[in-house]
Amino acid sequence: MIDTGNQHTVKTVLSIAGFDSIGGAGLQADSKTISALGCYAMNVITALPIQNTLGVRSVYPIPDQAVKDQLNCIFDDIYPDSVKIGMLPNPKQVEIVARFLEDYKGNIVIDPVMVSTSGHSLVDQETIALSTQVLYSMATLVTPNLDEASMLIGCKVSNVEEMNQAIDKLINMGMPAVLLKGGHLDSEKLSSILKIRGQRPEIFESERIASKNTRGTGCTLSSAIASYLALGDPLPIACEKALDYVYQSILAAKDISLGKGNGPLNHFFTR
Template structure:
């Protein structure tokens, strides 16, 4: 008797490496898996880093990245794609050319500044991201340091976050989630903006240093919920809640000597399967 066949929601992370396990493709893989999706990776760079910061970045040959993309797509077509660290212009061009006909959702986390304040990419790469990846992305998810790099303006309030999001839409983004985690105060607020308007998301701030990789985690969580078929704003809300609980779940953990990682598996889900019949 023939058994039923099942498919899964697959999410491809195109991102850099983190040997300490808290950010990059490691955080993405943990997040995607914890949310019941099937995780795949294309490695774009090899940063040497830990919870205290990035020490050095080694390049991955552009041809090797192209080969990775082609090999994944010829075998497993992703339900959603998350893009993280793309640290030189030629890589941006390659990814944009490859994904120009992709039919799923693309979540782009413009990784430009590390948690320790280290600028990770050059100006020509920033311009390439704006010109080539912003128009392709369903959503971009910059934090306030990255917003400052993108629009050359410091953001220190919710009204300025709203204005900054509007400016990013004018630069060609389809939708923007401006993350306000770097603002002072007891609330942690983010603003989602698109041509349909804006929506404010707020949670209580958790007193902890364990936030390493929170941006990577959030963008891959949004991609996962969208791969599962969630509506756009619902996926963003669920992803923000997941990150908040992952931070809360790591609050009393001591991993590393700097900004520790999130607890991605605070409430793991089994792989979600769909009956092909």
């Protein structure tokens, strides 16, 4: 006889993102992160980038209707506790996701994927503009890096002073909260800034780790924040825990040799 008295639920996190055939970024990094943090990972695939540790060779968008069908299929069965949105390769997919999630009741974390770790442009200006108009305002949190913030506000962001100016501009563009990541700062101490509309900014600092294995850090961070939010942490705590998780994942992977370029993090460093 099956004992139904001991059933318990697991928090669920949906990743809407692109595929990575070598498993270091995109959906795969999201799923590893969500699983490592004790949640259940679900996926909607939006694009098939052809890539390895050396870079992105090309990007094939998934048919728009297939993205919509995936969303319907998942929500018909399992309502996610939080949603992470990564790569949306064209305006139609931005529109589909924004319309589908307009009545969603959980937390939404958006990683505005625009440029790959290797410097390859992943979306066009029309997609970026539409995301700014209809998607980012829906988010609990948007997590741009310095390059993405520069593209969004139209001027270079390269130091902490410019980060403080940029984050105010991003909030004024309609984003409820922004975590501006400082991983691209040219310094040994890295600063990331969290700004929630109407509140004072909070700065998180860490030491730079000498490693080429930084593939998928943005994917990992955003899905970690989404996981901690699903588990019930308030946004500042979720960001602090997620930044530490990424730091430990990079530290645990720094001596691993995998591929000829930017290798992945060690998402399961505790095992």
